[in-house]
Amino acid sequence: MKNAPFTFELNPPEFIPSRYDNHITRRLSAMKGQYSNAAAFEAMLSKEDILLYEVYELKLPEVAGELLHGISIVHPGKVGDEYFMTKGHFHTVLDTAEVYYCQKGEGYMVMETPEGDWSVEALYPGAVLYVPPCWAHRSVNTSLAEDLITFFVYPGNAGHDYGTIEDQGFRTLVVEQDGEPAIVDNPRWTSPPVK
Ligand code: F6R
Ligand code: ZN
Numbered sequence: 464m465k466n467a468p469f470t471f472e473l474n475p476p477e478f479i480p481s482r483y484d485n486h487i488t489r490r491l492s493a494m495k496g497q498y499s500n501a502a503a504f505e506a507m508l509s510k511e512d513i514l515l516y517e518v519y520e521l522k523l524p525e526v527a528g529e530l531l532h533g534i535s536i537v538h539p540g541k542v543g544d545e546y547f548m549t550k551g552h553f554h555t556v557l558d559t560a561e562v563y564y565c566q567k568g569e570g571y572m573v574m575e576t577p578e579g580d581w582s583v584e585a586l587y588p589g590a591v592l593y594v595p596p597c598w599a600h601r602s603v604n605t606s607l608a609e610d611l612i613t614f615f616v617y618p619g620n621a622g623h624d625y626g627t628i629e630d631q632g633f634r635t636l637v638v639e640q641d642g643e644p645a646i647v648d649n650p651r652w653t654s655p656p657v658k
Contacts, residue, residue: 471521473534478566478612480534484522489515489550491542496629497550499636499651500543507542514538515547529619537570537604537611544638546570551601551633553577555622558596561615565590568611571644573633574598579655581634583646586611599628603637605644 472481490512491504498504507513520533540547551573554561563572565586575581576597584592586602594600604611634652638645 473566473614475567478534478536478614480519480521482521483519483533485518485520485533487518487520489517491515494542494550497548497632498542498545499632499649500545503543513540515540516549523619525619525622527618527620530616531619531621532614532616534566535602535613535615537568537602539604539607539609539611541607541639544640546603546605546637546639546644548573548603548637549601550625551599551628553597553599553624553627554617555624556618556620559618559621560596561594561600561617561621563592563594563602564614565592566612566614568604568609569606570602570604570611571637571646573601573603573635573637575634577627577655579634583635583637586613599633601628601633605637605639 491508492512516537518533518535523529523531537547537549565588567588570586572584572586572592574594602613632649632651634649635646636649638647
């Protein structure tokens with residue numbers, strides 16, 4: 464925990480912070496049920512539990528007023544036709560926002576609200592993306608050659624709710640079609656109950 468000003472650096476080409484407290488790794492086995500092609504998922508997993516993405520973060524108090532931040536690195540690859548991606552989540556304190564600044568690579572941020580609104584924004588070096596309060600978010604690497612690297616900042620009290628997305632995924636999927644990324648409907652997704 465730090466309670467004094469501090470500086471660190473993010474330098475190309477790797478963009479690994481010059482200082483960090485946690486290095487989180489997510490492997491294929493952590494994504495069970497998240498890729499639409501379950502057979503492709505199992506076939507891949509039977510060969511190797513490969514590393515899909517990594518997060519480097521600085522440990523700060525998880526309270527309102529703090530700004531948690533770090534770097535997310537999604538490696539290139541696909542499960543079936545679906546590109547490597549993060550699990551994705553709502554924030555537990557739903558009305559907390561997040562800012563992403565893309566350092567390297569190409570991809571999309573897939574987003575949606577509990578009401579079923581959705582949005583997909585491109586990520587490319589220099590792109591700054593604002594994820595408003597109440598929007599679930601998942602980053603997808605659409606390059607099959609290089610990492611997708613983003614810097615993120617969000618409120619200290621936000622927390623992470625993974626369960627809602629684990630249940631039915633996002634409304635939209637990013638898949639490769641004819642060698643190009645395409646945004647398609649998720650067949651597993653059902654519209655929220657009318658209130
Ligand atoms: C924090 C945030 C990012 C993600 C990271 C990994 O609120 O959105 O730091 O945590 O990109 O994705 P998840 O957490 O969905 O596995
Ligand atoms: Zn988040």
